[in-house]
Amino acid sequence: MSTLKIARIVQLPPLLLASLLFSFSSLTTPLAHADSTASTPSPMGKPLDTGSITRLAPNIYPNGQGLPDGMGLAKNGSVLYQAHCANCHGSKGEGATAQGLIGGDGPLSAHDADKTILTYWPYATTLIDTIARSMPPAAPGHLSADELYSLCAYLLAENGLWARDQPMGPKELAAIVMPNRNGFIRKFP
């Protein structure tokens, strides 16, 4: 009997159905019977083919997980930087309408601490992740893996954290230890 009732409800638009199933808990009419299933809603998730995620911007973790295959050189990064980044971040990375990406004066305990990639950022993977997903703002997500490594090699070399003529790939980037690597107190966990 109740199966029949539910079958009929299912034909209602989803919104109406949801309100019928879950907001009549105080009624003692036949619908109250439907309420007994309310604590375990019908599963609505469809299987996700995880292969399809790879075409999306992956999350890049500090241990290097998620880094794309590729290789880059600082000298190529310098050219890319002048073409696509200098406008907002300054021709020497000193900052303009957007943050400086090169340099920064310590210490972080100073009255007016300078929080930059060099002085403050704990992980180099954050740099490639940020550029890959959000820069340049007019066309984010379009830089190739080689271009991303070149830009990182350039910015890190200018910050004195990478040898200018050494090719950079996923292994090299993940191995870089940033100066402020241990500068954070985690409130969680």
Added chain:
Amino acid sequence: MSTFLDRRVFLEQGLRLSLATAAAGALPLAQAQSEERSADKMGEMRSDALASQHKAGQAFSNYGMPSVYEKRVIRLIGSNRMVSGNGVSWTPLESLEGIVTPTGLHFERHHNGVPDVDPARFELLMHGMVARPLRFDLAGLLRYPLQSRLIFIECGGNSNAGWHEEPMQKPVGSFHGLVSCSEWTGVPLNYLLDEAGIDSKATWAIAEGLDAAATEVSIPVSKLREDALLALYQNGERLRAENGYPLRLVLPGWEGVRQVKWLHRLEFTDQPVMSRNETGEYTQLLPSGKAEQFDFVMGPKSLITSPSHGQTLGLPGVYEIRGLAWSGHGSVAKVEVSADGGQSWSTAHIDGPVMSKCFARFRAAWKWNGKPAVLQSRAKDDHGNIQPTRARLLAERGRNGYFHYNAIVSWAVDSDGTVRHVYA
């Protein structure tokens, strides 16, 4: 010095009504009292005031807008010169009443503009350390039991002008207005976590938005289990584009940056992703040179919205002090107000009901004697947390904290009735 009237005494005297007229909202307070009007002029005004009774009014509208006379009540925008979609817009707290922020005035913080997300093509993906990677379309999400909650959302960077050496000379909303409160309706995330079967070793979820910064942050799975909502509706209607249409993560009490708008992906893992928005930004640098990271909860805070900076009091007399209080830890337990810069305090009335992780509207009657005064409010929550003085906050957290500023705010009233922001 100015004195406080006990609110109950005050109400008994039946002065509540005259007070409401005297301290009318966001208008310059003086206007209500100081204008002298001749009898003739009053007669003219009266017939003008009745003009609408003598001609047909406007037709119906499909979607109502604020009165044309309220055009100045808007969000103030502060955006990057080269990237117009990077920046913030502020809720004009000084012009609003009650606890619900009008949807169109809810503050914004975008990293690269408001995306256009087609609901027909939208899917929420859950993957990583799960037994069953899943995707959900909107019709599917709408089949789950929904929950509605009034929740404030505050940007972690709200009020950061408080760290400046000199007090910011702007209306309260223009430097404390990265906080708003809405009724959010959505699917408790718990249902979906169960369905996907989260690996017991997965302690973090990486949430990503569909915006042009593909904004991503790490969120403890424990918070998702506790009270996270996948919000579909805001104040009764589907989300506005700038507030995450079609789907926004709501994490009651937590800093806004975690409450990812245009949410389309949750990856479950055993480590945080260490994105820019949880390393270079939204971390609090301490005087020691070390920085606090993953400090999620917005502390207890209150502000007097009227009288506040930029408003002008009229003649001495009784005014209603009005303000907002909230705490990310739970409910506001008490709000006190002071008219002498914190030397003496009096308990304010809170309009009910008081809800957890929601705005509370407080009120207190104040008799201004025409002499200089410094108005302050301080909030206490039901977990015993008390809003600190600015001096205490600076002593503990130094000058470079930048995020999670929740110190007591002071407004100085001069003898001419002007009100300005001071550090006291």
